Amino acid sequence: MTTHETYDVVILGSGPAGLQAGIHAARKNVRTLMLGRMDNSSLYWAHIENYCCQFKVSGEEVLNTGREQVEAFGGEFRDEDVLSIDPEGSLFSIRLESGDTVLSKTVILATGSSRNKLGVPGEKELLGKGVSYCVDCDAGFYRGQIVAVAGSRSAAAGGAVALTRFASEVHLYCDKLDVADGLRRQLDETGVVLHEGVQITEIRGETGVDAVALDDTTTRAVSGVFIELGAKGVLELTATLGVTLDESMKYIDTDKKQRTNIPGIFAAGDICGPPLQMAKAVGEGCVAGIEAANYAKKLTHGS
Known part of the structure; x- marks a missing residue:
């Protein structure tokens, strides 16, 4: 595993909140790294009609322009997902899907809030009874049991x-x-059995999950199904940090400076709750980028 040099600000998410945070952090002349795949953003596939001064423009075009702006101000990009964030002294250690680890003085969470569903029979009915969307939260319940995971990306x-x-x-x-x-x-090294080209079509069980049906007409007896469609979500990434969530356990609580309860951790955009609109995401990203950069500078030079 390779550990790279320390960054001042690392931003998780390349949607409108993350990009705006990246623009403002980079402009304050701190070393800024953006992580995540742009096409993970829900805006990438959308068309914009309700954002001030932009009318009938594609989300992909907006995000690509935002990336150009971040890079123009000196920000860096790595188009890969994050697997974990852990405290390391006064810094944060961020493990990437490539196996690399980067260190940062601050982290901005801007990964969005969507939790993609598999959309198969039994998924809704058995949620919390063997169906889970958070490995870090629920893995310990399946000691010595057979489990299935659905998804093709890093999560x-x-x-x-x-x-x-x-x-x-x-x-x-x-x-x-x-x-x-x-x-x-x-x-391969950990012995995960990969079934590439095979999809889960139904989750079966009465009081709990006992099997999955597959599109190759077979079934497999399992005790749990973990649905991980996309990048790591808010629950997984905050599980080991102690970041406070709201009552719904879906969104991160922040103050007016987009600070969480953990010093050095900021959040912006849909991950902070509704309205799930680009205008709100950009505004919060602006604040988070400025505040994170200021925090990093204080760590470097003293308050």
Whole structure:
């Protein structure tokens, strides 16, 4: 595993909140790194009609322009997802899907709030009874049991690797695995059984999950199904940090400076709650970028 030089500000998420934070942080002349895949943002696939001074423009175009702005001010990008964030002294250690680790004085969480559903029979009915969207939250309930993971990106693969520390067997189902080589090697090394090209079509059970039906007409007996469709979400990334969530356990609580309850951790955009609109995300990203940069400077030079 490679540890890179320390950054002042690391931003998780390349949507409108993350990009605006990146613009303002980079303009304050602090070393800024943006992480995440732009097409993970819900805005990437949208068309914009209700944002001031932009009318009938594609989300992809807006995000690409934002990336150009961040880079023009000296910000850096790595188009990969984050697997974990952990305190390391006065810094934060951020592990990437490639196997690399970066250190940062501050972190801005701007990953959005969507939790993609598998959309199969039994998913809703068995939620909390064997169906989970958070490996870090629920893995410990499946010691010595057989579990299934659904998803093709880093959250699914990283979750499957983590589950091998608890479950007796871990089966990962996906259309086509789309992760960095380092994470794919971890799947092999930890014994995850990869079923590429096979999808879960139904989750079965009465009082709890007992099997999944697959689109190759077979079934597999499992005790749990972890649905991880996309990048790591708010629950997973904050599980080891102690970041306070709201009563719904969906959104992060912040103050007017976009600070969380953990010094050095900021949040912006949909991850902070509704309205889930680009205008709100950009405004919060602006504040978070400025405040995180100021915080990093104080750590460097003293208050």
